[in-house]
Amino acid sequence: MSDILDQIAKELFAGNAKAVSELTQKALDEGFSPQEVLNGGLIKGMNQVGEKFKANEIYVPEVLIAARAMKAGMEVLKPKLAETGVEPVARFVIGTVKGDLHDIGKNLVAMMMEGAGFEVIDLGIDVPAEKFIQAIKEHQPQLVGMSALLTTTMIQIRENLKAFQEAGVRDQVKVMVGGAPVTQKFADEVGADGYAPDAASAVDKAKELLGLN
Structure with missing residues (x-):
């Protein structure tokens, strides 16, 4: 019955964006609900990617290719999920802190989180505290992720947390931090509420913080 969903997971793991997109459409045409396709196909495939990445069996390039395939499937699925009123598991705001222009790690975390069913609001790089605060007020996320790749910009994480406190938004969110x-x-x-050494662990930590495990 769910052969097609297994196939979606398999093609996603292999990073075959075109096949994932076509199979996602085919699964919907065959009567699978958007939720079934998301959980049984896309998220299942991305979970495998996360496990292999954590075990050092695959590396960043493979993860990025798989995430691109995930995105292709999500483009087909997103309108359907919206129609059926499927809610994301939680909302997650992420950004690289002010003064830091690195984004590969942040992008990986964003993709992995999206792959786990989170709604991700990516603020990009060089993000000042005010922008994080504005996003918390505007999007009401459950989680905020801050990334710093330089020892010189790590200090910014501390400053941001102080600014969150002063703005009265610190208690509204769980804050996760990471970076080299x-x-x-x-x-x-x-x-901070949580720390993750890599993108795959970030998903586990996020779920743990929100009691979703």
Whole structure:
């Protein structure tokens, strides 16, 4: 019965965007609900990608290619999900902090989160505290992710958390931090709610923080 969903997961893992897009449409045509296609096909495939990535069996380029295939499937699925009123599991705002122009890690996290059913609002790079605060007020996310790839910009995470406190939005969200120089110890010191060493772990940590596991 769900052969086509397994096929979607398989093609997504292989990074075949065209096949994922066509199979997603085919599954909908055959009467699978958007939710079934999302969970049984796209998310299942992305979960496999996450597991292999965590185990160092595949690397960043493969993840990016798989994420592109996921996006192709989501383009077909998104309007249908909206029609059927399927809610995302949670809303997640992410950005690379002010002064930092690195985005591969952030993009990976955003893609993995989207692949796990989160609605992702990506603020981009070099994001000042005000922009994060504005996004929290506007989008009412459950989670905020901040990325810093330089030791010099890590300090910005601490500043942002102070600014969240001053703006009265700190208690509205769980804050996750990550990036090459960031550690669990640093996350604890600045008062973040969670830390993840890589994109696949970020999904697990996000679910844990929101009690979705």
